[in-house]
Amino acid sequence: MENLQRTSESMIDLKEKTNVTIKPKKSKLKRMWKERYLYLLLLPGLLYFIIYRYIPMAGNIIAFQDFSPFQGFFHSDWVGLKHFKTIFEDQEVIRVLWNTLYLSFLQIVFAFPISIILAIMLNEVRSSFYKRVIQSIVYLPHFLSWVVVIGIVTVLLKSNGIVNKIIEGAFGIEPIGFLQDPHWFMPLVVLEVIWKESGWGTIIFLAALSGINPSLYEAAAVDGANRWQQIWHITLPALKSTIIILLILRLGSVLDVGFEQIYLMLTPFTMEIGNVLDTFVYLKGIQNSDFSFATAVGLFKSVVGLILIVAANRLAKRFGDGGVY
Template structure:
């Protein structure tokens, strides 16, 4: 009986063959996985492990008591997000600024890619591409520094207006009604050229014979763009729009923080800067974490909803 039991224990289970195949595939592609290892470790260490700290959103966290001994408060911090009038105003500022960027900054790379695609002189096309790509490599510190030089009271714009029209200096950076337009224009100038890379890559896959056939049929240039070029990049536009909706509550900390001043804080304070002030400067770690977790959940819901909506209209979506 013992011999039979030992023999039975050596018989491979139903999943043994599957695990063997997996090990063989991993070993066969070991070089590829080795190259992917640094990126995998980066996301594990800096993206997934910090998620464990989100537990303090449900605690009255104290650095002296730590995660294990801080008092649990449940969803109290999440309720205070909507009970606090200041947070509601910050949330409105964030949404308005995000939708302004989607409405005005998102279409610009598409238009720019269409214009570059229609350029016939290759040297001119490459020159324009290089010029519009360059601002992407500038940090927001440099960009805001340039904006300040141009728009401050003794800056280039005020000096030019005074010399031409004799007008008094205008404090552009301290005008609340100019804050959001300036933010959108800065994003357009800095990132539009770089974003065209994706659309130009999509356009490179269009069969040139389609354009030749359209010319033979008498289609105008605008008609060719509408009937051939735009449908070719429609799926790319939808995917990028879905990803952009996932960051609708994320306006970017550096740009907003550098543009803020006491005169525009009421209209310019967004969730990113508010979390910094509450969590870092005022040491309200639990509330700041609750706001950050709320941002992530809203972004996830918007991505899933937009992805399902795109599939209903016949697009592929992101998954």
């Protein structure tokens, strides 16, 4: 009887399990129609990338041609890798490439950590009022165009500018040619980037810091850790993944140091040390009408950026981090 009862109970359970209704999956088209408003919100961003990012990539074909605007894409002479070989043979390109790498290295070493330091400092401010005021002040320069920033720098640092007048009056030395001396070019560019973009860069780090459990700080304080020890053992480890992801993305644009800023800063005195790939492509491609060679340099820059992103992402995964993808 017991075995019979157990068998009947198991059959009832099996029947109940088999009677569970399985809802048919909705087709993709129906789901897309149901979420059509979300796709409409996505549409402007997709159109931007398609029109301004993907369609212009077809123009890279002229890097393999002796392109002539009068003959067009389909009738210009094919030259294969001729222009890419010239990149490594032209001494001017090698000098410009070195300037670009050196300036990008300075920005990564000096400008990139400033956003992290600033975010940690803002996170330590306990008064919400002062925190909002400071955030507004450090965010503001980001919304100024490089034309305005370079104009301010020029007014301050020109030969008869405020800075040189203070130096001359306080120390009695001759005015310094900040804008003409090649040795000042790279430091000025890095300082301008720090002043303009560091505050804006703190947004992502502050978002990461907001996800830290406050009980970790409380437990550390109970254990006798001071604020510096809490930052070192709690705050910085919490920022590790964000720092690595942003650094990987930054490496992808290592050959892109900003055309507008550099072009506005260039003078005949600083051309040798200040000319980078972006300005070189503009001067070579637009002013000298060497479209094919300029396109080859731009394509080379994009390929190098892609390789650096993939390599840095794999390296990050090897050391146990998530990476970008």
